[in-house]
Amino acid sequence: MKQTGLHLIIKLQQLDDDLSLVLSEQKGLPEEITLLDEQVKSLLLQLDAREKRRDDTLAKKTQLRADILAAQEKIKKYKDTQTKARNNKEYDALSKQIEYEEQEIKKSESQIRSIEEAEEQIAQLEKKGKELLAENRYDEVTPDMVPTDILKKRLSEAQAEVKTKREELDSIIKSTQAEVDDLVSKVEKHRALFSGESRVILSKYDHLRKGGISNVVVKFSRSACSGCNTRVPASRHASIIQGNFYSCESCGRIVVHERLFEEVALVPSE
Numbered sequence: 477m478k479q480t481g482l483h484l485i486i487k488l489q490q491l492d493d494d495l496s497l498v499l500s501e502q503k504g505l506p507e508e509i510t511l512l513d514e515q516v517k518s519l520l521l522q523l524d525a526r527e528k529r530r531d532d533t534l535a536k537k538t539q540l541r542a543d544i545l546a547a548q549e550k551i552k553k554y555k556d557t558q559t560k561a562r563n564n565k566e567y568d569a570l571s572k573q574i575e576y577e578e579q580e581i582k583k584s585e586s587q588i589r590s591i592e593e594a595e596e597q598i599a600q601l602e603k604k605g606k607e608l609l610a611e612n613r614y615d616e617v618t619p620d621m622v623p624t625d626i627l628k629k630r631l632s633e634a635q636a637e638v639k640t641k642r643e644e645l646d647s648i649i650k651s652t653q654a655e656v657d658d659l660v661s662k663v664e665k666h667r668a669l670f671s672g673e674s675r676v677i678l679s680k681y682d683h684l685r686k687g688g689i690s691n692v693v694v695k696f697s698r699s700a701c702s703g704c705n706t707r708v709p710a711s712r713h714a715s716i717i718q719g720n721f722y723s724c725e726s727c728g729r730i731v732v733h734e735r736l737f738e739e740v741a742l743v744p745s746e
């Protein structure tokens with residue numbers, strides 16, 4: 477029997493199906509791992525942002541408190557000097573400086589209060605978030621409302637899950653790697669057999685397969701395309717019986733006589 481492009485494409489479909497089957501043992505783990513990785517990344521970013529905010533706030537408060545102390549020191553010194561003032565002019569000049577430092581202290585104190593109020597607001601927001609989460613009212617919880625300890629818990633859970641899934645995937649890959657490699661090389665070798673006109677069928681096959689159709693080549697059965705059960709026009713039956721393909725008008729699949737599938741089965745595998 478002479479192998480036509482159609483025989484080749486049927487065989488290619490079988491090899492591709494075998495490969496998909498082996499890869500399906502990975503049970504969507506690569507996609508799940510990608511999602512979890514993204515989740516971990518986003519949680520780390522959120523936690524980093526909070527830590528930075530906390531550090532910045534603390535540094536600002538520390539600086540303001542140091543400013544207040546320095547101003548108090550100055551005031552003390554001015555007051556000492558004032559007791560030894562030789563005239564009213566000197567005394568008044570020192571009073572102005574004391575007044576200035578007192579104003580600075582008030583400004584710093586007011587800034588500390590603002591910072592503490594902002595911190596209090598954040599704490600209240602997280603407290604509200606905690607209550608809502610306890611009541612399972614997840615929709616009402618904005619990212620800012622999720623308490624830091626819960627973010628940390630989510631992070632370690634996601635990290636543990638991604639670790640488990642990665643180990644599972646690794647072991648599946650390990651146990652199927654030889655089979656996958658073998659099939660990939662068979663597919664490659666087989667694809668090299670397409671030449672001339674048969675390459676047109678190959679590109680049609682690739683196009684449909686990429687579009688998510690796994691059974692691209694189907695049997696002509698009961699005068700219809702067995703992929704979608706649409707009837708094949710009577711004018712095309714003879715051509716199919718002669719061994720040509722029919723491109724289904726409804727689904728685009730390659731419809732061939734079932735005899736071709738039987739013939740492919742008779743070709744010894746390499």
Ligand SMILES: [Zn+2]
Pocket residue numbers: 701702703704705706724725726727728729
């Ligand atoms: Zn069809």
